[in-house]
Every structure is written in structure tokens, then in C-alpha cells.
Amino acid sequence: MAYSTLPTIPLIVFAVIEPALFLLVIDLHITNCLCSRVWAWIVCNQDPFNYYATQVPNHTLNEQDHFPGQALALSLQMGNVLLLLAAMAVICCFSSSPSTAKWYLVAVAFADYGHIYGAARGVGPDVFWDPSQWNDMVWGGVAGSAILNLFRWLTVLGVFGPIGGNAALQTKSGKKHA
Template sequence: MARSLPIWPFVLIWAYISHLRNPITFYLDHVPGIAAAASPFTPQAEVMLYLLGNVYLLLAALAVICCWTRHRSIMQYYLLVVAFADLGHIYATCRVFGWEKFVEFAQWNDMAWGSIGGSAFLHVNRLATLLGLFGRLK
């Protein structure tokens, strides 16, 4: 039986492409409601953005490798590690947004929904996969 490729490598590749298409917009959209004038796009920010994009691409490659391995334990450890990383991603966003802005879902832009909502969705699905809710890992 052929294995299907999970969705998260494609999500990471899209994040990589998104930051290359328009780096300033990608940068500014991470915190909705902040005017561009209040958030200068410095050379340091640009370097960090490209480094982040590189991490997205690295994670996409690791997702493919770890999810196509013949070793069940590698896949389980990978899912556990990225599930914890999802929580770290959500926490970092919450910390910057502040609790009031974090829980005002109606004020979120596409980037916030993709970042927070996407991480929460992937977190739940990764844990469900680990728990065998979609069938046994082979």
C-alpha cells in the first residue's frame, strides 16, 4: 500500500514561498493592527526573515524524511517534537500579541489565522495521529 504524503510539508513550503514573494508584507502581517510606520523593516529583520524561511524549508524536508521512514519510532518522535513546537509557536505569537489581542479572533488577519489556527490544527492532528485516532502508524 502506497503512503500518502502528509499536508504539513506543503504548508511549510508555502510559508517559504510566501516570505520570498513579498518579504515586507510577510514581516508586517505577523502582528495585525500595527502600522507599517511603527514597524520598520530593518536589515536585521530582513536577515531574520530569510533565516526563518530557511527553517521552513528545512522542516518541510525533515517532515518528508521522517514521515516516509520505515521506522515507526522515528515518525512518532517527529510528531511528538513538532507537536511541542506547535505549542511554542502559539505561545510566541500570544506573547507578542498580548492576551487581549490574542483572543480577539475577529481582529486576526490571514497571517494570524495561518500561524495560530494552522499551528493549533496541526497540533491536534499530530496528537490524534500519535494516539491512533486515524489508524495505527505503520
């Protein structure tokens, strides 16, 4: 049986939904109402140029002129990092150690700021401060990170219940799982 020290709602968000978001690239085409989801690491491996080019909205890049080996390597490595982060989220959130879960959330909360900063630098201030210009990659990188960041800090602060106070950690004998 899997144990976690996180309260139920944060456990669902950080150990189920967020890892799935690491693995999913959501491509919403509002004009034709097509919504497709594909595994991010597959996208990075099957179409690394598209993954690279869509980091900034309204790009006019073409693969032959704007996708050197360095960009290919970074795109493929980023896909691997997303897969690693999904695994780490599950491992740390299902840990029976309250300090592991707490410090994982704190570390990732600080990493969220770097993620938002990277997106801001990449798109520039005109696009960053005008959400009407954002594509799905910017929405996920900025708004998604900001929402998850707020949720992380609320969890660490105990708003959803104390980390380590999950009743699911009780064994049949009534003792806490270590």
C-alpha cells in the same frame, strides 16, 4: 516505491498537506474575494518586509523606518526554516521506521505550543483572545497549529490506526519492510 509507517489519513495530512502549508502563504482578501497563494520562501526573499510586517494584524509599519537589517535577516532565515520543515516532514513521515515517524510527530507537537506562544506574545492578549482581529498569519499560526497539534496527538495515540501498522509496508513476499 515510497514507504511510510503512518496510517493513510495522517500520512496525507503530515506528508502532503502540512508541507504544502509550510511552503504556501495564503493571502485571503475577503473584501474583493481575491485568493492568492505564493511560495513562502519566495515571499520571504522577494518581499521580506511584507512577511515581517504581517506577523501582527493592522500594522502601520513602513519599510524605511521599521525594518532594520536584523528584521531582514530574521525574515529570510524564517523562510529558510519553513523550507527545511517541509523537507523534514516529508522525510520523517515517509520513513519506514515507526519510531522516526512517531517521535517526529511528538517533537513537532511540542513545537506547536511554542509557535502558538510566539504568536500570542507577538500580537498581545487583546488580539490573541479576539479572533475577529486576526489576519491570515495569526489564523495560520494559532488556529492552524492548534488543529495540526490535535491531529498529531491523535495519530501518536493510535486513533487513526497504529503507527507501523500500514499495510503498504508489506513487500511482495509478505514480509514487513524494515
